[in-house]
Amino acid sequence: MIEIAGVSKTYEDxxxxxxxxxxxxxxxxxxxxxxxGAGKSTLLSIIxxxxxxxxxxxxxxxxDVQKTKSDVLAKRLAILRQVNHVGMRLTVEELVTFxxxxxxxxxxxxxxxxxxxxxxxxxxxxxxxxxxLDELSGGQRQRAFVAMVLAQDTNYVLLDEPLNSLDxxxxxxxMKLLRRAADTFGKSIVVVVHDINFASIYADxxxxxxxxxxxxxxTSDTFMREAVLRDIYDTHIDVREVxxxxxxxxxx
Amino acid sequence: xxxxxxxxxxVAAAVFMTLGAKGQWDFILAFRGTKLIGMALVAYAVATSTxxxxxxxxxxxxxxxxxxxxxxxxxxxxAVVFFLGAHQLSIFDPRLRFIVEALIMSGLSLxxxxxxFLGRHRGLHLVVxxxxxxxxxxxxxxxxxxxxxxxxxxxxxxxxxFASFNTIDQELLLVSGVIVVATSILSRRLLARLDVLxxxxxxxxxxxxxxxxxxxxxxxxxxxxxxxxxxxxxxxTFFGLLVANLAYQALGTxxxxxxxxxxxxxxxxxxxxxxxxxxxxxxxxxxxxxIIEFTGGIAFMLLLYRDLKR
Amino acid sequence: xxVRALPAGSGIWGSAAGLILAAGLVxxxxxxxIFIGVADMSVGALMEGGENGRALQLLxxxxxxxxxxxxxxxxxxxxxxxxMQMLFRNRFVEPTTTGTVEAAxxxxxxxxxxxxxxxxxxxxxxxxxxALAATFLFLRFVAKIPSSASLIVPLLGLMFGGVINAVTTFxxxxxxxxxxxxxxxxxxxxxxxxxxxxxxxIAGLLAALSYLAADRFTVAGLGExxxxxxxxxxxxxxxxxxCIVSLVAAAAVVTAGAVPFFGLIVANVxxxxxxxxxxxALPWVALSGAAFLxxxxxxxxxxxxxxxxxxxxxxxxxxxxxxxxxxxxxRARFG
Numbered sequence: 046m047i048e049i050a051g052v053s054k055t056y057e058d059x060x061x062x063x064x065x066x067x068x069x070x071x072x073x074x075x076x077x078x079x080x081x082g083a084g085k086s087t088l089l090s091i092i093x094x095x096x097x098x099x100x101x102x103x104x105x106x107x108x109d110v111q112k113t114k115s116d117v118l119a120k121r122l123a124i125l126r127q128v129n130h131v132g133m134r135l136t137v138e139e140l141v142t143f144x145x146x147x148x149x150x151x152x153x154x155x156x157x158x159x160x161x162x163x164x165x166x167x168x169x170x171x172x173x174x175x176x177x178l179d180e181l182s183g184g185q186r187q188r189a190f191v192a193m194v195l196a197q198d199t200n201y202v203l204l205d206e207p208l209n210s211l212d213x214x215x216x217x218x219x220m221k222l223l224r225r226a227a228d229t230f231g232k233s234i235v236v237v238v239h240d241i242n243f244a245s246i247y248a249d250x251x252x253x254x255x256x257x258x259x260x261x262x263x264t265s266d267t268f269m270r271e272a273v274l275r276d277i278y279d280t281h282i283d284v285r286e287v288x289x290x291x292x293x294x295x296x297x
Numbered sequence: 298x299x300x301x302x303x304x305x306x307x308v309a310a311a312v313f314m315t316l317g318a319k320g321q322w323d324f325i326l327a328f329r330g331t332k333l334i335g336m337a338l339v340a341y342a343v344a345t346s347t348x349x350x351x352x353x354x355x356x357x358x359x360x361x362x363x364x365x366x367x368x369x370x371x372x373x374x375x376a377v378v379f380f381l382g383a384h385q386l387s388i389f390d391p392r393l394r395f396i397v398e399a400l401i402m403s404g405l406s407l408x409x410x411x412x413x414f415l416g417r418h419r420g421l422h423l424v425v426x427x428x429x430x431x432x433x434x435x436x437x438x439x440x441x442x443x444x445x446x447x448x449x450x451x452x453x454x455x456x457x458x459f460a461s462f463n464t465i466d467q468e469l470l471l472v473s474g475v476i477v478v479a480t481s482i483l484s485r486r487l488l489a490r491l492d493v494l495x496x497x498x499x500x501x502x503x504x505x506x507x508x509x510x511x512x513x514x515x516x517x518x519x520x521x522x523x524x525x526x527x528x529x530x531x532x533x534t535f536f537g538l539l540v541a542n543l544a545y546q547a548l549g550t551x552x553x554x555x556x557x558x559x560x561x562x563x564x565x566x567x568x569x570x571x572x573x574x575x576x577x578x579x580x581x582x583x584x585x586x587x588i589i590e591f592t593g594g595i596a597f598m599l600l601l602y603r604d605l606k607r
Numbered sequence: 608x609x610v611r612a613l614p615a616g617s618g619i620w621g622s623a624a625g626l627i628l629a630a631g632l633v634x635x636x637x638x639x640x641i642f643i644g645v646a647d648m649s650v651g652a653l654m655e656g657g658e659n660g661r662a663l664q665l666l667x668x669x670x671x672x673x674x675x676x677x678x679x680x681x682x683x684x685x686x687x688x689x690x691m692q693m694l695f696r697n698r699f700v701e702p703t704t705t706g707t708v709e710a711a712x713x714x715x716x717x718x719x720x721x722x723x724x725x726x727x728x729x730x731x732x733x734x735x736x737x738a739l740a741a742t743f744l745f746l747r748f749v750a751k752i753p754s755s756a757s758l759i760v761p762l763l764g765l766m767f768g769g770v771i772n773a774v775t776t777f778x779x780x781x782x783x784x785x786x787x788x789x790x791x792x793x794x795x796x797x798x799x800x801x802x803x804x805x806x807x808x809i810a811g812l813l814a815a816l817s818y819l820a821a822d823r824f825t826v827a828g829l830g831e832x833x834x835x836x837x838x839x840x841x842x843x844x845x846x847x848x849x850c851i852v853s854l855v856a857a858a859a860v861v862t863a864g865a866v867p868f869f870g871l872i873v874a875n876v877x878x879x880x881x882x883x884x885x886x887x888a889l890p891w892v893a894l895s896g897a898a899f900l901x902x903x904x905x906x907x908x909x910x911x912x913x914x915x916x917x918x919x920x921x922x923x924x925x926x927x928x929x930x931x932x933x934x935x936x937x938r939a940r941f942g
Contacts (some may be wrong), residue, residue, distance in 0.1 A: 140496075151492070194503075423935075445916070601766075602763070
């Protein structure tokens with residue numbers, strides 16, 4: 046369980062997060078949605094100790110992320126941020142092997158190698174495993190990073206816009222894959238997504254943010270309503286039901 | 298690859314020791330031997346500090362000397378003479394003074410680094426330009442303090458500041474040797490974490506590295522290594538840039554287990570080999586550093602230009 | 608600052624009053640510069656005319672030439688820098704960040720080696736040709752760089768200068784001319800005497816002449832397409848500007864030595880205060896250049912009296928500190 050208690054973040058005179066309190070469960074997919082500048086990425090980074098909050102605290106399974114040793118947390122929680130620029134020349138397999146670093150340092154055991162192989166297979170990267178990262182397309186590189194985070198084998202996986210730079214086919218495949226990981230391994234996956242329809246279809250819970258505050262927590266049914274969406278996005282979005290899923294037609 | 302480089306370094310050392318040697322062997326061995334050890338230490342210090350620095354800052358263009366760190370060290374040396382005076386200074390053991398200066402250097406460069414790199418995010422070009430201007434600032438400051446010194450103190454200082462590959466300070470060799478051994482043991486222990494660090498701050502923290510602590514530790518190490526090389530032979534701006542990039546190119550991998558020794562070996566080959574050629578074959582003495590500046594400057598421009606085209 | 612506070616319409620009067628004030632400051636500093644020195648140079652000593660008018664002779668042979676040299680250098684280096692900034696469309700260029708000064712030294716070294724008998728004026732012309740070639744080459748080289756990467760231009764320029772300098776150093780080292788080389792690139796006015804600074808008048812004259820083309824330079828600063836659209840000949844403006852810059856750099860190198868970052872600081876401070884319109888900015892650049900260099904020289908002469916600190920070193924400390932401040936003050940400004 047991840048408990049977020051009264052977290053705020055201010056830069057000089059700008060408030061990015063304003064007293065956010067939230068509990069994220071031990072399993073299932075949580076989607077964080079909201080307009081640009083709502084503070085979604087900042088919240089994710091604070092949960093993962095990449096940014097120090099100005100006030101409040103975050104506890105992962107009862108461990109305060111600011112006070113717990115970094116390597117202890119790395120076995121419980123993994124994060125992937127939006128921009129992953131690596132200056133190093135690494136192969137896909139080498140990158141994914143780094144996911145095992147919290148467990149084995151630089152000496153992978155047979156067990157670690159199994160995890161790496163599985164993660165690569167899970168993302169369908171077998172054919173590319175010997176290729177260097179800088180030879181891949183943006184989408185392939187993104188999948189390699191997701192594989193690294195999965196190889197880390199943590200209960201909590203935080204992904205900041207993992208669908209960025211993926212085409213339609215791979216975006217849907219990525220969400221299906223996350224769904225499967227949550228169902229078969231019982232992981233808790235927290236994703237920031239822009240497309241509300243992906244959130245509606247694949248997430249168990251939706252957290253909507255705006256102006257640094259959480260404005261709504263609930264399921265697709267409570268979130269995907271025209272009145273609710275108007276409050277969050279300041280624009281009209283038609284909501285229709287297709288095959289039991291609520292979809293927002295924001296193109297209209 | 299590493300075996301080949303080791304061979305190359307050994308050959309360069311052997312040629313340096315024997316080529317054109319006439320007369321008393323034990324004298325030649327002692328004389329050229331100290332010089333060889335000095336150059337090897339400098340090669341290690343420059344190569345290691347550059348690779349570590351590039352890992353922390355995640356790029357291939359910045360080096361400690363491009364950022365004006367060796368100019369900072371020269372300024373510290375001058376400031377020590379300036380504030381203590383030549384008379385007070387002669388009481389101190391030069392080795393003790395070196396250690397004190399290296400400590401001041403670590404403190405100041407840590408501050409400079411934190412100011413430039415941590416805190417708010419600045420673009421790479423801004424940081425590099427600021428570093429170069431810092432270099433000019435520290436150099437001018439040293440010059441100014443030197444002018445303000447009384448002539449006696451200036452002579453004391455001149456001995457240190459005009460260090461070059463030909464006048465390696467023998468008294469410092471032992472201290473430098475100890476430091477180099479200590480840092481290499483430390484860097485061996487950090488080796489695995491170095492690779493993770495090169496993936497960037499966020500990924501490194503995600504993988505459980507205590508980022509702040511490791512970076513500060515590495516930075517202290519870099520500062521001490523820069524002090525070693527500057528104290529021994531004076532500033533060499535582009536040498537580190539050249540050897541580190543040659544090592545990355547030659548290896549095709551960025552694992553520190555390979556890049557650190559490879560960069561050191563390439564540095565030894567370049568220094569010892571270059572010095573042999575210039576001293577024995579052409580008969581120049583100080584040309585080597587000029588050649589390094591020339592090729593290094595061109596390499597730097599090409600790297601910048603290539604980066605821009607990406 | 609006061610100038611900026613005034614509404615745009617009343618700017619002419621504001622600047623005019625401000626300029627007169629600035630000119631007064633330059634005069635005061637120049638007077639101070641004349642009367643500071645090892646030998647007694649009080650007004651009393653001058654009036655006395657004792658010892659066969661030694662003081663008077665000193666005044667005309669050493670002190671006045673020195674002060675004039677500083678004023679002329681300060682003015683022309685500032686003007687050269689702001690013209691370059693317009694032509695390169697970049698705030699961080701000036702003759703010492705683009706290889707111009709280094710190329711001029713290389714040219715001077717070439718004449719010293721190949722044609723030592725050449726009169727000094729011809730040597731300066733050769734140095735100017737080298738400077739012109741290098742600056743033009745560099746301008747072509749960086750023309751392809753998008754303007755968003757503005758910091759890379761001075762970065763490449765400093766490297767370019769470094770490479771030229773390595774060649775020069777190597778030659779100077781081979782032919783035992785290292786000492787003269789050091790004098791060319793680090794400004795020092797202590798050895799200026801009558802008969803050894805007059806080339807700076809050419810630089811000063813060119814700086815004054817550039818005022819005639821002030822509007823053209825401002826337009827060129829808005830871009831080549833913009834300039835052509837207004838029906839102006841961009842190539843001619845470029846050529847004229849580069850010639851001024853090269854000759855100023857060469858004159859500085861041949862006489863007292865160039866001063867690193869000097870023009871850059873002056874031009875940036877002035878542009879911050881009165882804006883980028885050269886018709887308004889050029890007189891300010893000239894006056895503040897002269898005032899700043901005079902002040903630095905006076906500081907260099909008084910800090911460790913009776914010894915002197917070269918003005919290049921004083922500016923190196925002050926100038927790089929100001930430059931750093933300009934760079935790091937706000938990241939948004941220069942992105």
